[in-house]
Amino acid sequence: MADDTMNILEKMLDIAAFRQRVLSSNIANADTPGYKAKDISFQQELDKAIKASNNGNRVSNFRQGYEVYETNTTMPNRDGNTVNLDIEMAKVAENTLIYNAATQLMTMKVRMLKDVIKGGR
Amino acid sequence: MKEMFMPLKVSATALEAQKIRMNVIASNIANVNSTRTPEGGPYKRRDVLFESYMFDESSVGVNIPKIVEDQRPFKMVYDPSHPDANKDGYVSYPNINTIEETVNLISATRAYEANLTLINSYKEMFMKTLDITKA
Numbered sequence: 001m002a003d004d005t006m007n008i009l010e011k012m013l014d015i016a017a018f019r020q021r022v023l024s025s026n027i028a029n030a031d032t033p034g035y036k037a038k039d040i041s042f043q044q045e046l047d048k049a050i051k052a053s054n055n056g057n058r059v060s061n062f063r064q065g066y067e068v069y070e071t072n073t074t075m076p077n078r079d080g081n082t083v084n085l086d087i088e089m090a091k092v093a094e095n096t097l098i099y100n101a102a103t104q105l106m107t108m109k110v111r112m113l114k115d116v117i118k119g120g121r
Numbered sequence: 122m123k124e125m126f127m128p129l130k131v132s133a134t135a136l137e138a139q140k141i142r143m144n145v146i147a148s149n150i151a152n153v154n155s156t157r158t159p160e161g162g163p164y165k166r167r168d169v170l171f172e173s174y175m176f177d178e179s180s181v182g183v184n185i186p187k188i189v190e191d192q193r194p195f196k197m198v199y200d201p202s203h204p205d206a207n208k209d210g211y212v213s214y215p216n217i218n219t220i221e222e223t224v225n226l227i228s229a230t231r232a233y234e235a236n237l238t239l240i241n242s243y244k245e246m247f248m249k250t251l252d253i254t255k256a
Contacts, residue, residue, distance in 0.1 A: 016246075020128050020243060020246070021124075021128050021179050021180050023239075024128040024131045024180070024239050024243070025131050025180055025181035027236055028131045028132055028181065029173050029182075029183050031139075031228070031232060032171040032172065032173045033171065035181075066179075068179060092239060092242060093242075096242045096246060100245075100249055103246075103250055103252070103253060106253050107252060107253050107255075107256045108256070110253055110256035111256035114256060
């Protein structure tokens with residue numbers, strides 16, 4: 001029943017939810033000395049998932065860990081902390097938008113399926 | 122299911138930590154002129170120690186393991202009429218700089234708001250997810 005679009009949307013939600021965890025950790029530790037800001041690449045993880053699904057793996061079975069890397073900053077604080085609150089907040093905004101877009105599309109897909117099941121009634 | 126609410130937990134630890142920090146800053150500002158304390162001597166400026174707290178490798182909260190005393194020297198002010206003046210007429214005032222405290226307070230407020238924003242955005246994301254079933 002779930003087609004490719006739905007699998008990809010599911011994956012998008014999963015990646016965005018994971019990224020939200022990483023970003024919340026960064027913002028929580030904005031004042032922790034020595035903490036290094038981390039991130040994942042949404043596009044790269046999604047590409048990997050799509051590639052895997054083209055090779056025949058169902059997307060949600062493809063659950064390898066996401067590649068978390070330390071972000072580059074122009075300048076760390078004196079205490080070695082590399083969290084830049086403004087950049088992190090912008091990333092959160094971006095991530096929330098992606099997530100909301102994916103949920104919207106998912107809702108539309110489900111609605112279409114329901115319409116089909118009901119035969120247009 | 123357990124990891125679903127991780128972002129909320131992480132941000133909550135940060136709210137807690139920033140609130141403790143604010144309490145400490147408030148105490149510092151309140152005691153900017155206190156020359157007497159229960160433990161004797163002028164009030165010593167206090168500061169918080171932040172420490173990251175691992176829930177798992179992607180969820181890192183924050184924790185305040187202890188509150189430390191600032192070891193900077195006291196401010197000496199010449200005021201022979203003060204009851205706590207030493208034999209040369211100098212009074213030791215706490216090692217607190219109100220401007221520094223205010224800057225820290227702004228930073229704590231910002232961080233608190235940022236974490237609150239995150240909790241709200243995550244809540245919104247979660248509710249949107251639940252709405253999928255309502256299609």
